[in-house]
Amino acid sequence: MSQIDEFLDLFPQDVQATVRMVWNALGLDEQNRFLSLISAIPTDAGLIKGLIKLSTSQVRQTFGHKHAVAILGPANVGKSTLYNQLVSKKQDNTKVGPLPGTTRETRQADAGLFTVVDTPGTDAVGSLGEHEHALALQAAEEADFLVLVFDAIQGVKRTEQELFRELAALKKPFIVVLNKIDLVNRKDLTSVVSQAAANLGLKSEQVIPVVARDGKNLSRVLLAIAASEPEMVAALGQALPEYRWQFAWHSIVRAASISAAIALAPLPVIDFIPLVITQSIMVLGIARIYNYRITPQRATELVTTFGLGFLARTVFQELAKLEGIPGWLLSAAIASSTTVVMGYAAIQWFEKGQKLSSETLKKLTRVLTASMLDTLKSLGKRKPSRKELEARISGSLQESPLAESPKPLDDQTEGVETRSVG
Numbered sequence: 001m002s003q004i005d006e007f008l009d010l011f012p013q014d015v016q017a018t019v020r021m022v023w024n025a026l027g028l029d030e031q032n033r034f035l036s037l038i039s040a041i042p043t044d045a046g047l048i049k050g051l052i053k054l055s056t057s058q059v060r061q062t063f064g065h066k067h068a069v070a071i072l073g074p075a076n077v078g079k080s081t082l083y084n085q086l087v088s089k090k091q092d093n094t095k096v097g098p099l100p101g102t103t104r105e106t107r108q109a110d111a112g113l114f115t116v117v118d119t120p121g122t123d124a125v126g127s128l129g130e131h132e133h134a135l136a137l138q139a140a141e142e143a144d145f146l147v148l149v150f151d152a153i154q155g156v157k158r159t160e161q162e163l164f165r166e167l168a169a170l171k172k173p174f175i176v177v178l179n180k181i182d183l184v185n186r187k188d189l190t191s192v193v194s195q196a197a198a199n200l201g202l203k204s205e206q207v208i209p210v211v212a213r214d215g216k217n218l219s220r221v222l223l224a225i226a227a228s229e230p231e232m233v234a235a236l237g238q239a240l241p242e243y244r245w246q247f248a249w250h251s252i253v254r255a256a257s258i259s260a261a262i263a264l265a266p267l268p269v270i271d272f273i274p275l276v277i278t279q280s281i282m283v284l285g286i287a288r289i290y291n292y293r294i295t296p297q298r299a300t301e302l303v304t305t306f307g308l309g310f311l312a313r314t315v316f317q318e319l320a321k322l323e324g325i326p327g328w329l330l331s332a333a334i335a336s337s338t339t340v341v342m343g344y345a346a347i348q349w350f351e352k353g354q355k356l357s358s359e360t361l362k363k364l365t366r367v368l369t370a371s372m373l374d375t376l377k378s379l380g381k382r383k384p385s386r387k388e389l390e391a392r393i394s395g396s397l398q399e400s401p402l403a404e405s406p407k408p409l410d411d412q413t414e415g416v417e418t419r420s421v422g
């Protein structure tokens with residue numbers, strides 16, 4: 001068995017073919033450099049398994065299959081209204097009404113590259129109620145992701161708590177939505193959300209207040225799905241173009257975390273070829289989100305064309321002259337920053353057909369590296385665990401203004417020269 005085959009065997013079976021495809025897209029020199037680095041990786045099983053797990057998530061996001069999202073909850077909480085907000089074709093809309101029990105059977109429709117499933121209320125009584133409850137539970141068991149909807153006015157009572165426990169026991173990724181918040185007095189909204197969360201044993205931030213009727217906070221629902229189930233990011237981005245940046249940002253954050261984790265290995269991070277693979281897979285995922293056709297080989301060419309490896313070496317050499325910055329911290333900051341810049345540059349390419357200049361890339365890298373160093377310096381000189389570093393990078397980027405819009409980066413590039421891609 002070859003050295004690369006042994007390395008690929010570390011990945012789950014369902015993503016090995018994809019990783020090999022990216023590997024084959026690398027040039028011979030890059031492959032040889034990577035093979036030489038594999039033998040130098042410390043025999044730290046935890047680190048290797050962590051990198052493989054992160055990379056697997058990234059690969060599945062890029063090449064994931066269609067998923068089913070089931071909407072569940074008591075009768076008359078707005079499940080069908082939320083369903084209608086998500087479906088791609090209006091002829092697939094389901095009937096809604098003020099009376100409980102309007103939806104008697106499960107109904108599903110296409111929502112881009114994922115399927116959304118509407119279900120009957122789970123709280124009706126009698127033989128009909130038992131039948132509808134069984135239908136809803138079956139839909140939940142067959143779904144990949146669950147959206148649990150409750151009513152802000154009715155609150156979360158004992159029956160809703162029982163339903164929540166029943167669905168949580170399925171061990172499926174889920175989010176909780178509190179609908180009809182427009183009927184709640186604004187000054188009481190925080191306490192209503194907090195009480196609903198407490199009754200479910202959740203934190204307030206784990207409950208998303210919405211108005212399904214007009215789509216208020218729909219983006220938060222979609223982003224929560226994307227954050228909890230990375231394989232849906234590309235599907236959501238294609239189905240809902242207006243949210244593409246936010247979906248792409250989740251992909252960038254995930255790749256930046258992987259890059260930072262790679263940088264912990266005692267190897268020259270700038271020459272570490274797994275960064276090229278990570279960034280190439282990220283670019284492939286972003287291409288799907290922006291509905292841009294690209295091959296793994298073309299993605300790798302794009303990453304190397306932007307020359308961020310050389311740029312990162314330059315920034316590393318500049319900042320290494322400063323005293324008091326541990327090498328691992330500098331490597332992690334630069335690795336994650338260049339990954340963010342690569343993601344942004346790819347989006348400019350896919351969305352506007354423009355290539356950012358080397359000066360612009362250098363400026364963005366320096367700005368983001370400085371910001372990342374500020375984020376990481378609180379760790380001190382102690383080298384953190386992979387998990388700790390990943391959480392710090394991910395948390396910082398998720399809380400960044402960039403999570404909402406690329407405007408902070410757009411402002412940095414305003415007035416700079418770009419070249420149109422032919």
